[in-house]
């Protein structure tokens with residue numbers, strides 16, 4: 001490209017940067033004034049409020065005056081917040097004003113208009129023309145969707161057609177053009193090459209400059225209620241999901257806020273890994289949670305909930321045998337909709353029998369026994385729902401508690417405690433009696449009444465918790481009602497033949513106050529059907545990453561919990577790691593949705609790993625052929641046979657040195673289980689600087705880490721070593737996806753260690769896709 005052109009572009013960059021700098025100065029000045037205004041307003045808040053509480057009219061006037069002041073304050077605070085946000089974007093634009101340019105000539109127009117695209121919009125100093133278009137603006141979509149030639153975009157007034165005469169990419173840092181490419185169909189392979197060849201980071205980066213056409217479809221999809229994305233490892237699912245959040249926040253900026261969106265991430269480490277993408281795009285982070293935390297919060301701490309990682313760890317370390325078979329059969333069945341049907345039948349049965357109730361007791365005295373509650377409950381008309389009947393029971397129990405309280409407050413201990421009440425309680429009672437105009441002179445009656453009120457206060461305080469529990473329908477013993485399912489025999493086909501053993505194991509866990517992970521959603525489903533629970537209406541968009549790990553039952557639960565929600569559901573069937581999803585339907589299965597509401601998109605191109613690593617990894621999984629590695633070269637994966645542990649340790653240490661010398665900064669030794677990771681950590685920690693990643697790790701730094709596969713989900717490293725790729729460690733078909741997930745974490749280098757026979761999963765990998773070293 002001619003140097004002259006580059007100089008011209010740099011000149012424009014300089015001019016735009018000048019406008020940005022000017023705006024920064026202006027807004028900073030204004031922001032200072034607004035800030036001062038807020039401080040002054042806070043200081044003098046009450047000065048401008050007329051407080052007069054004598055008459056009703058005065059009270060209203062006072063209220064109106066406070067409201068007016070508060071509104072003024074919050075309006076200024078809002079403006080201040082907006083300015084802060086605007087400044088943040090401007091500072092980013094000052095460094096990198098834009099990353100793309102398209103020249104577009106609208107149909108029937110003579111003039112070609114150059115459009116520059118960046119992370120935010122910028123108008124010229126007269127506020128007339130756009131110097132930069134936000135990448136999310138409708139017109140910017142052409143940058144991602146078209147090569148030079150005919151192009152169109154949808155505007156508010158309809159489709160605009162025309163032709164694109166130029167598509168140019170820039171790499172601008174600190175206001176200086178470092179690179180400039182005119183591109184063809186896909187967005188500059190050269191720029192993508194440059195981005196992908198860089199170092200892995202401990203935080204994910206935004207991809208706005210290089211979004212690919214198929215990713216853009218995901219990002220800008222608006223019409224579908226459920227958008228399912230099946231994408232190969234490293235195909236940019238998470239990246240697309242996050243840019244999609246930014247797009248939706250922009251597109252619906254008048255009605256949608258970041259706290260209306262909820263992202264389910266696979267683990268806390270992943271949450272921190274992706275936490276900087278949205279702020280980098282000038283948006284606030286959305287609320288993030290893990291499915292386990294979400295369930296635990298809804299359960300309310302009544303049972304000790306098993307962690308899904310512990311469930312996986314148990315399955316992986318249990319060893320062959322009937323116990324494992326029972327466990328897996330139980331997990332599969334409880335994740336299915338057939339089990340949900342069974343629970344529905346159970347709920348139906350509960351209308352006639354089978355409900356268990358806790359005693360409603362004060363200290364160790366029973367006010368109403370569980371048996372008595374049962375009698376009352378089943379005496380109510382059967383055509384009422386369980387919830388209706390429980391509401392009747394609740395009201396009846398509250399009345400019984402009131403009667404109990406009336407009797408109990410006569411007891412001496414109540415008066416004794418009344419003597420210990422606070423001065424303010426006495427004062428309140430005095431005021432109350434005054435108001436009732438009963439406390440004239442010190443008459444006998446007034447003292448009696450005062451004592452009565454004091455006794456009432458004492459009793460109400462003691463009964464407060466009990467009343468709350470009754471109001472929340474906590475008198476239903478849902479754990480026992482659920483456990484009872486496991487005393488039944490079912491002649492339904494879907495019930496696995498291991499049912500007897502599943503029942504014994506489940507009963508035992510519930511008796512100990514534990515809730516196995518596979519029971520969490522079914523139990524909560526039943527509990528909420530009995531006790532009722534409203535869906536969350538604040539959350540309007542759910543983003544579910546690693547959706548292959550969610551079962552149909554979990555999907556059904558989320559649909560009910562978020563009834564108004566749109567969902568973006570992203571995953572990869574080849575990376576299913578939990579027992580419940582292997583070979584079963586998952587949240588990615590289209591047929592679980594109403595066909596009118598769902599759209600499924602597929603991403604086949606994989607960007608994370610070098611071509612060599614992806615060619616190796618895709619040969620491990622069936623249908624891996626369809627995955628298209630991005631054309632970026634590196635070393636072939638290396639498979640090293642070792643004879644014993646000490647040899648293995650030495651190899652690891654020398655590989656770490658080698659990686660570091662190659663400039664790699666994030667290096668992971670990936671184990672199958674936490675147990676394996678802990679063992680190798682104990683061996684290595686004396687010899688090198690290494691960190692073990694556990695379920696409690698919320699962040700990782702550059703350097704060498706040891707991590708089990710299930711915690712490395714969604715994360716990437718410059719170089720990865722698969723600690724034990726021997727047949728003794730990976731041979732079950734069910735572990736194939738786990739093995740594939742591990743291999744696809746590596747961006748630039750992959751090493752596999754094995755001793756003895758190697759994993760049969762390597763049998764399907766052609767020998768030209770790796771180098772093999774036998775020590």
Ligand SMILES: Nc1ncnc2c1ncn2[C@@H]1O[C@H](COP(=O)(O)OP(=O)(O)OP(=O)(O)O)[C@@H](O)[C@H]1O
Pocket residue numbers: 192195196205207210211212215231232233234235236237238239240572575607608713714715716744
């Ligand atoms: N269009 C793109 N431009 C630049 N980098 C990209 C692009 N798409 C993906 N990448 C990069 O590829 C890597 C993988 O992306 P991401 O983690 O989003 O993939 P994924 O499909 O969620 O992977 P996995 O299923 O393995 O977790 C990241 O480093 C991301 O920045």
